[in-house]
Amino acid sequence: MLTRILPPPGHARMLTFITMVMSLGQGLWMAINAIYAVMMVRLTPSQLGISVGIAAALVLVSSIPLGHLADRAGPRTVQMWSFLSLAPLTAALLFVDGFWSYLIVTSVQGLAYRAGNNARKAMIAANVPRSDRARVMAYIRAAINVTMAIGACLSGLTLAWGERVGYQGAILFTALCFLATGLLTLKEAPVPPVPAAAGAAFAVLRDVPFLMFTAVDGLLVTHALLLDIVLPLWVIHHTDAPLWMSSVILLINTAFVVAFQIRATRGIDDPKSASWASLQGAGCVATACLMFAMTSGTGLLLACALLVVGALLHALGEIRQAAGSWTIAFDLAPDHAQGQYQGTYKMGGDIGKIFAPAVFTWLIIGQGAIGWIVLAVSYAVLGAVMPAVVARGLRSRATAEAATATA
Known part of the structure; x- marks a missing residue:
């Protein structure tokens, strides 16, 4: 299965493999996030909805500036630090206790994830020939579906167990996936930052x-x-x-x-x-x-x-x-x-x-x-x-x- 969803060796293979590592943790966390917030953090459904909405709004209004940051600082640098920061941010969910701490942690999480996502797209544009980009994105999407499905299966075991220690283990596993994603970014080809003179901001x-x-x-x-x-x-x-x-x-x-x-x-x-x-x-x-x-x-x-x-x-x-x-x-x-x-x-x-x-x-x-x-x-x-x-x-x-x- 792995050989079928990984493209031929080169920059595209590393991009796809890194995305698989990231999405493994993402698939696990997406499936348990809401339940963890309600059952372990003790948020009400309305508080969860408000926090998700606020975090989504912050990500929305920050998407262009975060993409601009990838252009100016270099997409590999932004991708690396985004996912390295996601590791402790995800682990911090072990210590949240109530609405405000959950809102702050998940909002910063969302910003870091969007910064890494924008940078990854810029990495593909820089390191993959124009004629191959759609095909590489197809490999990546197929790989994401496989690894997110695996993550979702792991979440099923966590939910079936139902104990706090199971949720804590899932959070730490997700944090490790993000940490590995950040470190593996160093294996990718560097992309130099674009000088501000190359184009007007936004x-x-x-x-x-x-x-x-x-x-x-x-x-x-x-x-x-x-x-x-x-x-x-x-x-x-x-x-x-x-x-x-x-x-x-x-x-x-x-x-x-x-x-x-x-x-x-x-x-x-x-x-x-x-x-x-x-x-x-x-x-x-x-x-x-x-x-x-x-x-x-x-x-x-x-x-x-x-x-x-x-x-x-x-x-x-x-x-x-x-x-x-x-x-x-x-x-x-x-x-x-x-x-x-x-x-x-x-x-x-x-x-x-x-x-x-x-x-x-x-x-x-x-x-x-x-x-x-x-x-x-x-x-x-x-x-x-x-x-x-x-x-x-x-x-x-x-x-x-x-x-x-x-x-």
Whole structure:
């Protein structure tokens, strides 16, 4: 399995391996975080929700400055220190006692993780040839799915045990994963910092085509929330399918991503072909929404069959759309500002995650099959506008490069 999800030797293999180490701890912590906060730290559900919201808002507003930091200080340096700092920050969760200490620790954790994430994207842009970036990102995503699944299995053992010492061991294991990630960063090729004179600070905020791409893509990637949040509730309230079908669908998605994410990058050579791949992915997700809509009022066997078909279409759309987005995000960004551009790109998904759960729940659970149809049309429209948005971005990039050459 390891040889199948690791790319050929070189910078890409080290990038992928480091990401696997990081995501092993991340997968474990994501699965127990909320339960640890409520059962061991004794937060109320409302306090947990407030702390998660505040931390997410801080990460959102800091994403561009943290990406800019990676450009100016050097992405390898920022990645290394971000994950080295995450080790003691994670271990500090052993000592939190109440709302304020939990809020402070998790907020700083979120900032450090986002800084490392932005820097890692800049490392990929610097150390991987342009034509190979989407394929390397595909290897990384497949590897993340494998190691996060392992982490989730470890979390299941922790939750089944239910003792404080089990949670403490899980926190220390996560901290060790972050420590190893920081130390392994030293094995990566160094990337020199970009002098401030190479471009104005936060130039991405004046790059309208890239901001348009970020907005459209951020709306498209909300489809990831369908399987985690909306579909389980849909299965319960609107279908005759058994409750365990939600787990089957998630398992199908994970296995599909691991098996086919790398193949999904075929034919994606530049932003133009990537925009059409994003359109294809959006079309598959839209069709999946229609399959899910058809499960309402059907019998058990037909509902299960339609859910599986929808899950497969959703997974195909997810991997194709993701492959297109990576290429667009890298190639529309100037080389001297990859950090801040990748930080901006991450903001699109962050904003979508803020409003999508409530909107999707009201639209689909509240309105029934018509909600799925509205969502299908929305994804189809977003996919259809992506080629035009990317074409405008390419024209803007060419104009900027011509102006720089003549200056």
